[in-house]
Amino acid sequence: MAFRSSITIVASPRPRVGKTLLARLLTDFHLHQGRQVAAFDLNVGERTLAQFLPEKTTTASIRDTSGQMALFDHLIAYEDITKVIDLGHESFESFFSVAHQIDFIEEACRRSIAVAILFTITPDHTSVDAYRGLRDRFGRATLAPVHNELLGPGQLRDKYPLATGGPGVVRMPALAPGLRRYIERPPFSFADLRAGEAATMSPDPQSELQRWIRRIFLEFRELDLQILLADLRSSIQFRSGT
Amino acid sequence: MARPAVILVGADKGGVGKTTVARTLIDYFGAHQTPTRAFDTESPRGTLKRFHPDLTEVVDVTSVSDQMKIFDTLGSADAKVTVIDVRAGLLSSTLQALTDIGFLESAKKGQITFAVFHILGSSIASLQEIAETARVVGDANYFLVKNFINNTTFFEWDPATYNSYFRKIKGAEEITIPKLNEMAYEQVEVASVPFVSFIGNKAAKGEPANNSFVLRGYVRHWLGNVWGEFDRVKLVDLVSPKIESNVRQVAG
Numbered sequence: 001m002a003f004r005s006s007i008t009i010v011a012s013p014r015p016r017v018g019k020t021l022l023a024r025l026l027t028d029f030h031l032h033q034g035r036q037v038a039a040f041d042l043n044v045g046e047r048t049l050a051q052f053l054p055e056k057t058t059t060a061s062i063r064d065t066s067g068q069m070a071l072f073d074h075l076i077a078y079e080d081i082t083k084v085i086d087l088g089h090e091s092f093e094s095f096f097s098v099a100h101q102i103d104f105i106e107e108a109c110r111r112s113i114a115v116a117i118l119f120t121i122t123p124d125h126t127s128v129d130a131y132r133g134l135r136d137r138f139g140r141a142t143l144a145p146v147h148n149e150l151l152g153p154g155q156l157r158d159k160y161p162l163a164t165g166g167p168g169v170v171r172m173p174a175l176a177p178g179l180r181r182y183i184e185r186p187p188f189s190f191a192d193l194r195a196g197e198a199a200t201m202s203p204d205p206q207s208e209l210q211r212w213i214r215r216i217f218l219e220f221r222e223l224d225l226q227i228l229l230a231d232l233r234s235s236i237q238f239r240s241g242t
Numbered sequence: 243m244a245r246p247a248v249i250l251v252g253a254d255k256g257g258v259g260k261t262t263v264a265r266t267l268i269d270y271f272g273a274h275q276t277p278t279r280a281f282d283t284e285s286p287r288g289t290l291k292r293f294h295p296d297l298t299e300v301v302d303v304t305s306v307s308d309q310m311k312i313f314d315t316l317g318s319a320d321a322k323v324t325v326i327d328v329r330a331g332l333l334s335s336t337l338q339a340l341t342d343i344g345f346l347e348s349a350k351k352g353q354i355t356f357a358v359f360h361i362l363g364s365s366i367a368s369l370q371e372i373a374e375t376a377r378v379v380g381d382a383n384y385f386l387v388k389n390f391i392n393n394t395t396f397f398e399w400d401p402a403t404y405n406s407y408f409r410k411i412k413g414a415e416e417i418t419i420p421k422l423n424e425m426a427y428e429q430v431e432v433a434s435v436p437f438v439s440f441i442g443n444k445a446a447k448g449e450p451a452n453n454s455f456v457l458r459g460y461v462r463h464w465l466g467n468v469w470g471e472f473d474r475v476k477l478v479d480l481v482s483p484k485i486e487s488n489v490r491q492v493a494g
Contacts, residue, residue, distance in 0.1 A: 065425040069456045076455055102459020 004112040005080050006227060011087040011095075012120040013130045018148040019120060021183075022172060023049050023086035025213070026118070027056055028190035029220045035082045040071060042095065043088035051186035062091060068098055076108055096134065105140045114231045116142040116223070118170065121160050122151060128159045135163070142167060142230045144223055150174040165233065167226035170219050175212050179205055246316040247355035247481035248345075252328030252336065258361045259389040261289045263419060264327040266468045267359070268294055269438045271323050273469070274478050279321035281312055283329040283336075290327045292434050295446075297321075303328065303336050313345055316354065323481050333360070337378040349382060355481055357383035359417075376414075383480060384414040390421045417471045426460040429453065437465050 010023040020043065027049070030037040039057040041049040050057040058074075061067040075083060087095055099105065108115050117138065119131055134143055144167040147154040154169065162168060175183070182198055182205070189195065190213050198206060251264045264280065271278040280298040282290035288300040301308040303326070316324065328336050337358075340346050349356035358379055376384070430440045433451065441462045445451040472478075 065423055065456070065460075069425075069454045072456045072459075073454050098456075101463045102456055103462070104459070107455060107459070 005082055006114040006116060007075055007083045007085065007108060008116045008118060009085045009087055009095075010118045010120075011092055011134075012122070013089055013092045013126050014120070014122055014124065015089045017120040017122055017151060018172065019088075020047065020049050020052075020086055022118060022120065022146060022148075023084055024052050024188070025172075025190055025216050026220060027053055027084045029217050030082045030084070031056070031189070031191040032217065036080065037082050037084065038074075039084045039086065040075075041086050042091040043086060044090075047184070047186060049086040052188050054187055060085075062094055062098060072098070072102065072104060076104070076111055076113060078111065092130065096137070100137050105138050109140055109234070114142065114227050115140070116144060116227050118144050118146050118223075119160075120148055120151075121145045121154070121156050121169075123156060123159065131160055140234065142227050144170050144226070146170045146172055148172045148174075166230060167223055170223055172219070173212060173215050176208060179209050179212070182209065244322060244482055245353065245355050246319075246322060246324065247357070248313075248316065248324045248326065248349075249357045249359060249481070250326050250328055250333075250336065251359040251361065252333035253330060253361040256330035258330075259391050259419070260330070260361050261293075261327055262391055263359055263361055263387055263389065264290055264325055265293050265437060266419070266465065267325050267472075268297060269436050269465065270469055270472050270477065271325075271481070272436075272438065276323055276478070276482055277321040278323040278325060279319060280325040280327065282327050283332060284327070293436055303332060304339070309339065309343065313343065334374055334378070337375060341378060346378075346382070355383075357385065357480060359385045359387050361387045361389050385417050385475065386414055387417045387419060389419045391419050391427065415475045417475060419471070420464060420467050422464040423457070423460040426457040426464070429457050430461060437461055441465065 008026060010019050010026065012019055023039065023041075027037050027039045037056055039049055039053060040060045041057050042060050042062065043049065048059075050059045060071045062071055075085075105115050115138075117134060119127075119134065121127065121131070131143075131145070134141075143163060145156075145160045145162070147156070147169050149172060154171075160169075182201055183190075188198075193199070193206065193210065193213075198209065201209070249267060251260050251267065253260050261282075261284075268278055268280055278297060280290055280294060281303070282288040282298050282300045283303045284290070285300045285302045288298065291298040291300055299311075301311060303309065303312070312324065312326065326336075337346075345354070346356070348354050358375070360375060430437060433440055433445070433453065435444065435446050435451075439445070439448075440451075440453060441458050443451050443453050443458060
């Protein structure tokens with residue numbers, strides 16, 4: 001692999017669009033792949049990533065400088081650990097404005113860390129503008145739009161233009177309503193369904209849940225390849241001096 | 243031979259960040275490969291000397307022997323640029339002394355490039371100071387520096403009053419030093435190294451340091467903005483037109 005490790009930022013300026021669920025699935029996906037994972041939770045309140053995956057998650061805050069140091073200095077540390085950030089909608093603006101000021105993405109690239117942003121797409125202007133802002137400011141990060149099918153049909157192609165050669169839309173299928181209650185009580189790990197709430201499920205719902213997880217993990221695997229490709233492409237460009 | 247340049251950094255009151263501005267200037271000329279030396283008039287302590295010990299000499303600008311040390315060596319020193327950090331309260335009297343020794347006269351004749359960085363305080367007294375200093379300075383390249391580095395609620399002056407003073411100095415330029423994150427500023431203070439060394443994660447002797455990436459990022463961003471201001475007023479052209487034109491030839 002060209003990059004040593006990756007940082008994935010799950011982001012949206014909107015609340016309640018499935019960011020934490022996405023971050024949970026992604027963290028569990030990496031664990032399932034046998035990687036070392038560290039997750040960072042910038043949310044406050046109920047049912048946060050830190051509650052679902054307490055052993056893997058560090059609660060972070062970037063409101064003051066020492067919090068920013070704790071988070072960003074940790075993110076770019078020289079270690080082979082895959083990192084996932086669940087960015088609460090309140091932290092969206094401040095996180096990316098600090099990241100921009102301190103040249104976070106450039107520094108990560110210098111240290112062979114690939115950065116990807118998973119952006120949950122919704123039709124509102126705030127999100128469309130925020131997406132465009134990320135594209136303009138963080139050209140070196142892989143920006144992947146995520147369509148959460150629970151939020152409705154995804155006719156947003158014209159609002160969320162894809163980068164040429166970049167990843168396509170990551171599709172997050174909706175989970176059948178009857179199954180949601182099984183995954184909504186923390187702690188919960190998708191990587192190991194034999195533990196926790198899912199162990200009490202009867203065979204049929206459990207296999208349906210597993211099918212759902214497999215579909216999402218397939219999307220993540222695809223995304224992983226895209227990040228690898230983007231990284232290879234940029235390192236080739238870098239070496240040929242353009 | 244290129245003309246020597248003298249940059250006076252001063253204010254009539256303390257605590258407005260003269261030394262910080264002097265440090266950014268030394269870093270700026272360093273980045274432009276312009277040999278620079280500095281004089282710190284805060285004898286005997288010398289804050290500037292703490293950050294740039296190799297370039298800085300602590301002097302007493304009111305003593306004749308030290309004046310000789312600074313001004314008689316202008317033509318012979320290796321450094322093309324001389325930055326003088328004038329202690330609080332000494333700006334007017336230093337300028338007076340410069341008139342007395344005929345320094346301002348040679349600056350007027352174009353034998354020496356002379357520039358003044360006047361760091362403004364937040365009080366109204368600073369305005370009278372401008373008028374006073376302007377009278378002495380005459381044709382010098384006069385820069386009024388608004389220093390926001392560690393204070394955000396700063397200039398609460400009446401803009402009309404301010405502008406009336408500002409216009410008294412022909413060709414005066416305004417420079418704004420933006421705010422730097424407090425913790426980043428403190429860490430550079432503690433490290434006692436030039437801003438560029440802090441950004442490059444180096445300690446005083448050039449050995450690797452262990453500064454926070456976030457704080458280095460803040461300092462880099464801030465210094466970039468400060469240098470942007472220096473670029474805007476074409477500071478390099480001012481002190482060394484020759485070097486700059488060579489660079490352009492090479493680049494173009």
